[in-house]
Amino acid sequence: xxxxxxHFALILALLLALVQAVFPMYGAARGDATLMSLxxxxxxxxxxxxxxxFLAQAYAFASNDFSVLNVASHSNSKLxxxxxxxxxxxxHEGSLLLWTLMLSGWMxxxxxxxxxxxxxMVARVLSVMGMVAIGFLLxxxxxxxxxxxxxxxxxxxxxxxxxxxDPGMVFHPPMLxxxxxxxxxxxxxxxxxxxxxxxxxxxxxxxxPWTTLAWCFLTAGIALxxxxxxxxxxxxxWWFWDPVENASxxxxxxxxxxxxxxxxxEKRGAxxxxxxxxxxxxxxxxxxxxxxVRSGVLTSVHAFATDPARGVFILAFLAVVIGGSLxxxxxxxxxxxxxxxxxxxSREALLLGNNVLLVVALAAVLLGTLYxxxxxxxxxxxxxxxxxxxxxxxxPLMAPVIFLMGLGPMARWKQSSAxxxxxxxxxxxxxxxxxxxxxxxxxxxxxxxxxxxLLLAFWVIATSLxxxxxxxxxxxxxxxxxxxxxxxxSWWGMQLGHMGVAVFIIGVALVKAYEVExxxxxxxxxxxxxxxxxxxxxxxxxxxxxxxxxxxGRMEVWEGERLQAVLRPEKRNxxxxxxxxxxxxxxxxxxRDLYVSLGDPIGEHAWGVRIYVKPFVNWIWGGxxxxxxxxxxxxxxxxxxxxxxxANAAATTTIAPEARV
Amino acid sequence: MKALRYLIPLAIFAMLVVxxxxxxxxxxxxxxxxxxxxxxxxxxxxxxGSEQTFRPEELKGQVWLLNVWASWCVSxxxxxxVLVAIGKERVLPVVGLNYKEVRGDGELDPSKIDAATExxxxxxxxxxxxxxxGDPYLLSVLDLDGRVGVDLGVYGVPETFLIDRExxxxxxxxxxxxxxxxxxxFLPQVKKLSP
Numbered sequence: 001x002x003x004x005x006x007h008f009a010l011i012l013a014l015l016l017a018l019v020q021a022v023f024p025m026y027g028a029a030r031g032d033a034t035l036m037s038l039x040x041x042x043x044x045x046x047x048x049x050x051x052x053x054f055l056a057q058a059y060a061f062a063s064n065d066f067s068v069l070n071v072a073s074h075s076n077s078k079l080x081x082x083x084x085x086x087x088x089x090x091x092h093e094g095s096l097l098l099w100t101l102m103l104s105g106w107m108x109x110x111x112x113x114x115x116x117x118x119x120x121m122v123a124r125v126l127s128v129m130g131m132v133a134i135g136f137l138l139x140x141x142x143x144x145x146x147x148x149x150x151x152x153x154x155x156x157x158x159x160x161x162x163x164x165x166d167p168g169m170v171f172h173p174p175m176l177x178x179x180x181x182x183x184x185x186x187x188x189x190x191x192x193x194x195x196x197x198x199x200x201x202x203x204x205x206x207x208x209p210w211t212t213l214a215w216c217f218l219t220a221g222i223a224l225x226x227x228x229x230x231x232x233x234x235x236x237x238w239w240f241w242d243p244v245e246n247a248s249x250x251x252x253x254x255x256x257x258x259x260x261x262x263x264x265x266e267k268r269g270a271x272x273x274x275x276x277x278x279x280x281x282x283x284x285x286x287x288x289x290x291x292x293v294r295s296g297v298l299t300s301v302h303a304f305a306t307d308p309a310r311g312v313f314i315l316a317f318l319a320v321v322i323g324g325s326l327x328x329x330x331x332x333x334x335x336x337x338x339x340x341x342x343x344x345x346s347r348e349a350l351l352l353g354n355n356v357l358l359v360v361a362l363a364a365v366l367l368g369t370l371y372x373x374x375x376x377x378x379x380x381x382x383x384x385x386x387x388x389x390x391x392x393x394x395x396p397l398m399a400p401v402i403f404l405m406g407l408g409p410m411a412r413w414k415q416s417s418a419x420x421x422x423x424x425x426x427x428x429x430x431x432x433x434x435x436x437x438x439x440x441x442x443x444x445x446x447x448x449x450x451x452x453x454l455l456l457a458f459w460v461i462a463t464s465l466x467x468x469x470x471x472x473x474x475x476x477x478x479x480x481x482x483x484x485x486x487x488x489x490s491w492w493g494m495q496l497g498h499m500g501v502a503v504f505i506i507g508v509a510l511v512k513a514y515e516v517e518x519x520x521x522x523x524x525x526x527x528x529x530x531x532x533x534x535x536x537x538x539x540x541x542x543x544x545x546x547x548x549x550x551x552x553g554r555m556e557v558w559e560g561e562r563l564q565a566v567l568r569p570e571k572r573n574x575x576x577x578x579x580x581x582x583x584x585x586x587x588x589x590x591x592r593d594l595y596v597s598l599g600d601p602i603g604e605h606a607w608g609v610r611i612y613v614k615p616f617v618n619w620i621w622g623g624x625x626x627x628x629x630x631x632x633x634x635x636x637x638x639x640x641x642x643x644x645x646x647a648n649a650a651a652t653t654t655i656a657p658e659a660r661v
Numbered sequence: 662m663k664a665l666r667y668l669i670p671l672a673i674f675a676m677l678v679v680x681x682x683x684x685x686x687x688x689x690x691x692x693x694x695x696x697x698x699x700x701x702x703x704x705x706x707x708x709x710g711s712e713q714t715f716r717p718e719e720l721k722g723q724v725w726l727l728n729v730w731a732s733w734c735v736s737x738x739x740x741x742x743v744l745v746a747i748g749k750e751r752v753l754p755v756v757g758l759n760y761k762e763v764r765g766d767g768e769l770d771p772s773k774i775d776a777a778t779e780x781x782x783x784x785x786x787x788x789x790x791x792x793x794x795g796d797p798y799l800l801s802v803l804d805l806d807g808r809v810g811v812d813l814g815v816y817g818v819p820e821t822f823l824i825d826r827e828x829x830x831x832x833x834x835x836x837x838x839x840x841x842x843x844x845x846x847f848l849p850q851v852k853k854l855s856p
Contacts, residue, residue, distance in 0.1 A: 277670060284674075291681070311685045319678050326671040333667040370680065377683035580735065600735060602766075 003068050006056025007147040013049035013104075014137040016042055020107075020130030024123035028196070036123035043111040043126050046133060047104040054101045057146050058088045067153035070094060070146045076159035078547035078575070086170040087160045092310075093146035095173060099290070100136045102174075102181040103129065110185060110210070117206060124192030125185070132184050135317045143310045159547065162574045162581045168228030176221030176248055180286035182214020183251060186258065187283035190276045191325055194332045199272050204265035207279070209635045211262060212493075215255045216631035222248050223624035234582030234597040236517065236612045238620055241390040246369040247289030250362055254282035257358040259631075264351050268413055270342060271352070273333040278355075280329060284322040285362075291318055292369070343415040350408040354401055361397040365390065402456040402505070405498055406463035424470075428462035443514060443615075453509025460502040464495050493634025497627050504623025510616040519599075523606040530613055533594065534558040540607065548572040548581075553607065555585070555596050564594070569609075571598040593617050695814065696830045701727070701822075702812035706802035709759060709787050715802050717828060724855045725754040726847075727822040728798070728838075729810065732759075732790035733766040734818040740837035741794050747843065748797030753851060757801030759787050760810045760818050779805060823847060825854045 020042035027035025057070070061084045066072040074091040075084050089098040107129045114122045140146065163169075189207035193199045225248065230238045239245065258278040265275045291314045342348035368385045375383055410424050436455035440446040471491075472483050516530050527536040538554040550572040557565040567585035574581065584597035592615045599608030696702075701717045708715050717727075728744060730737040748755055762783035763769060774782065783803055791801070804810055813822070823832040832850055834842060 273667070281670075315678065315681055315685065318681075322674055323671065323678070326674055330667040330671050370677075373684045374680055377680050580738070600733070 002056050003060055003065070003147040003149070006053040006060075007145065009049045009053040009056065010137060010141060010147075013046050013053065013100075014134065014141060016045050016049065017130045017133040017137055020046065021127050021134055024130075025127035028120040028123040028127070031120075033119060036119050039123045039126035039130075040111040042130065043104070043107040046130075047108040050097075050101050050104040053147075054088070054097055057094065057097055058085055060147075061085060061088050064157070065153075066155070066157050067150055068146075069148040069150040072150050072154040072157045074158070074160050076157040076547060079157075079160060079165070080546055082170065083160060083165050086164070089173050090160050090164045090169070091146075093140065093144045093148075095177075096136060096140050096144055097146050098174060099177050099181060100133065100140065102177050103133055103136065103184060106181055106185055107133070110188075114206075120196060121192055121198070121206070124195055125188040128188035128191045129184055132188075132321065135321060139310075139313055139317065143313050159574065162548070162572065163232060165574075166228060166232050168224060168232065172221060172224040172228055174221075175217055175224055179214050179216075179218025179221050179255075180248075180251060180289065182210065182217055183255060183279075183283040183286050185210040185214065186279040187325070190279035191328060194276060194328050194336075197332075197335070199276065199336050201266050201269050204262050204275065205640070208259070208262045208266060209640050211255065211279070211282075212259055212631045212635050215252070215259055216628040216635075218248070218252050218255060219624055219628040219631065222252060223621045223628075226624075227621050230617075231584050231586055231595075232582075234584050234610070236515075236584070236595050236597070236610070236614065238511075238617065241368070241387045243369050244293050246365050247285075247292045250365055250369075251282050251285040251289060253358050253362040253365070254278060254285050257355045257362075258282050260351050261355055264348055268342070268348060270348055271355075273329075273336045274355070276333065276336070277329060278359075280322070280325050284318075284325075285366075287314075287318055287321060291315060342413070345411070345418050345421070346416050347408060347411040347413045350404050350411050354404045354408065357397055357401045357404070361394060361401070364393045364397065368393070399452070399456060402460060402501065405501065406459045409467050409494065409498075410463060424466070425463055428459065428466050431462045432456075432458035440513070443510070445513070447513055450509045450513035453505055453512075457502040457505040457509070460498055460505075464498055464502075468495060488637050488639065490634040490637035490639070493630045493632070493637070495630070496633055497630030500623045500626030500628075500630055502623070503619050503626055507616050507619030507621075507623055511614055511620065514615045515617075516613045518611045520609060520611075521602050521606050522609045526606075528611070530611060532559050533564065533613060535596070535611055537609065540605075543570070545572065548574045550583075551598065551601075551607075553585075553596070553598055553609070555609075557587070557594055567594065567596045569596045569598045571607075588618055590618060591616060697833065698829055698831065701824055701828050701830055702809070704802075704804075704809045704812065706758075706804055706809060709757075709784060709791075709801040709803055711800075715756070715800060717824070720754060720756070720824070721828050722826050723754060724826055724851055725756060725799075725824050727756050727758055727813075727824060729758045729760050729813070729815055729818050729820045729822075730801075731762055731765050731818050732786050733762075736837040737819045738794060740819055740839070741797075743838045743840055743843055744797040745795040746797075746840075748795075752848075753855075754799040755797055757798040758809065758813075759783070759801050759803050760815060761807040762787055762803065762805065764805070764807065765818070821847075823850060823854075 020039060023035045024037075024039035024042075027033070027038070059065075060068045060071050061075050062081065064071070064075065064077045064084070066075075070091055070093045071087075074094070075087045079087065087094070089095045107126060110125060110129070111122070114125070186207050189203065189210070193203045222245075225245070226238045229240065229245075230236065258275065258281075261271050261275040261278050264271045291311065368389050371385050372383055375381060406428065407421060407425065410421055432455055435458040436451045437446075439454055440450045443450075471487060472480060518528065518530055520528060522528065522537045524537055524539045527534055529535070534557070536556045536558065538556055540551055540553050543550040543552045550570050552568050552570045555567040555569065556563060557567060565587035567587060569585040570583035572581040572583060580600075582597050582599075584595055586596075587594040592613060595612040595614060597610045599610055601607050703717065705714045705716045707713075726747070730741075744755060747753075763774060763779045763786075780803075783805055787801065787803070791798075807815075813820075817835065819837055821834045821838055822830050825831050831854060832847070834846070838847075
């Protein structure tokens with residue numbers, strides 16, 4: 001009964017989405033306030049209905065209802081409760097349901113936090129989001145109903161893919177989808193602005209916090225996925241340039257360009273049509289990512305759920321949504337105008353440079369990801385594009401981006417002088433060069449690769465600190481604390497975000513240059529040494545989990561006379577699937593990870609063992625967390641709330657002093 | 662002219678859709694083999710667990726499977742239950758080609774192992790593996806140096822060849838066999854080939 005209620009809720013949600021898509025849009029065109037004000041209640045209603053459907057699905061998983069096909073194929077009564085709940089979004093159907101739930105959540109949030117916006121804008125934004133919801137609800141109901149029954153019921157479920165039975169997988173998809181779906185808000189704002197003909201600084205200010213929030217979620221989601229791959233796949237890698245990873249990375253690149261471009265549009269009114277295009281691209285790439293993952297057009301190490309039949313539907317949906325919005329863009333963008341002018345050396349110009357480079361990098365990743373498909377479709381053969389291509393193309397494109405990142409915040413809007421910039425940054429440059437020369441040498445081995453990586457990271461840190469110093473040491477209000485308070489949160493957010501990038505680069509450079517890997521055969525009692533560490537395999541025991549058997553090794557790690565860690569790598573064999581799974585054992589620390597994973601048994605007693613020492617690897621994800629925190633900080637900037645209050649009080653005359661960022 | 666540039670994104674996207682549309686009807690995992698519809702390359706290899714040798718001609722007149730495996734191959738273990746089920750149902754004879762049992766194993770150093778030891782070690786390891794995981798094969802042959810594997814164009818282990826009554830390769834599957842692949846790809850072809 002409950003699954004049917006869930007199914008019914010989805011059908012109602014589809015009908016409501018139709019109402020939300022059609023009437024407010026029509027009302028906005030006609031200036032009919034009654035029709036426009038339908039948008040908000042419809043958005044709230046969608047959230048209630050889709051949340052009910054989601055709960056119904058979660059209940060089916062929690063109660064082991066194997067008469068529901070999705071539950072029978074992705075869960076098992078021996079699966080612990082937390083993974084049964086996570087299995088709700090472990091399948092294709094479930095992940096779509098999660099997608100739609102988040103979309104309705106974003107819609108309700110827009111409805112709730114848009115009191116200060118003109119009604120026509122809200123109506124158009126929610127209408128566009130309603131159209132997206134229609135697409136996803138139809139997709140679910142027509143091709144992938146999560147509530148489909150299996151009669152007679154299966155006695156036992158087939159179990160969740162063991163790779164997904166992991167805490168990282170519980171949180172990775174929701175975070176990632178929050179980001180993907182969050183870009184639908186920026187997308188809806190862009191289309192609403194194109195439709196309403198109002199593309200100005202106010203529009204940019206409205207859509208900025210939403211975009212940044214989505215970007216924060218996406219950053220965290222990608223980082224979580226990377227952490228998961230690092231310890232769960234047992235290869236010790238953190239990024240594989242796999243099509244599915246690229247699918248999440250491309251919207252991130254577009255989103256990064258978008259938040260910077262929005263800043264220019266808000267402050268200077270420039271880049272308008274470019275900003276709109278980026279908003280469309282960011283969301284389009286989120287949809288494309290869904291298509292690539294769900295349709296099976298590309299092979300990937302983690303294409304968990306692929307089905308070409310569904311691909312046809314998503315492709316048609318993509319064609320309508322993206323094609324439609326790009327057509328709208330083509331017809332309206334010409335009228336938008338270019339906005340304020342700026343000199344070749346100015347903050348606008350530097351941000352434009354950064355934007356162009358990010359988009360080129362994005363295009364390079366897109367090309368590499370789809371290249372095998374192009375070649376195959378043209379009948380030229382089969383091939384795959386691996387990390388060497390991406391590394392060769394991506395790093396050189398990113399280096400100037402990072403360079404501009406240090407320079408941008410220093411430059412003045414509209415017009416700056418190269419000489420002045422040189423004066424402001426020469427000290428930072430000197431510090432960065434010195435650091436890049438010395439640090440690799442202190443680490444034990446100097447190489448151009450690690451030095452250039454560190455140069456960029458130190459450059460960002462040094463320029464950020466020097467910018468910070470400039471602001472706090474000089475300026476209008478007297479006293480250090482007064483100036484500290486005066487800096488807007490969005491400025492702190494930017495500093496923190498950039499700092500996160502620097503931390504990330506340090507992690508990447510040091511891991512790449514100094515990690516040590518050893519693949520060997522070990523029997524209990526064997527010892528091997530890597531760097532300063534001695535690894536001793538003490539014993540191997542059999543273990544038993546709720547739904548798997550396992551072999552657990554005990555590995556002591558000594559540094560000279562000191563016991564550093566006792567690691568317990570595990571090899572699991574899941575009862576239902578018989579799939580062997582590697583559970584790496586990792587001792588984490590700020591300066592290095594000790595990583596051990598079991599390969600396969602060799603002979604009677606010995607096992608293949610893989611040992612890694614990974615210096616500074618946690619900085620990679622730490623950097624991502626700092627970036628996301630920087631974004632969050634920026635969202636809480638007073639000026640977004642000030643505007644809201646001012647508008648609520650209808651006090652149109654009080655306008656907050658223009659912030660300096 | 663100026664308005665045209667706003668059409669560029671749409672044009673690029675339209676091209677992308679065409680490719681994605683084509684992509685939907687292609688299978689990225691399917692690698693064409695130049696050997697399809699060609700006679701199986703001839704070989705004579707020692708049979709595991711006996712002193713005899715086996716030649717593909719011996720199975721002329723039957724439709725049979727040639728499955729490339731090795732005990733060091735993890736995916737082989739994954740597909741093995743499917744093969745065991747096929748063996749049990751006696752759908753058709755399955756011949757195992759044990760591929761580079763010793764040399765393919767990254768954990769062992771072949772330069773330190775002489776030919777006689779290699780042979781003995783391969784026999785021991787392969788038999789043990791089959792005892793442990795079940796033996797679906799009519800027989801398994803040992804391709805110690807992987808030369809037959811090269812003739813067959815083996816990309817990676819496991820691979821499975823479907824061979825018709827005239828001894829021609831009719832289909833080749835790369836990667837682990839799954840129940841789905843077996844019932845949707847192999848079985849229809851097997852039925853077609855054996856009236």
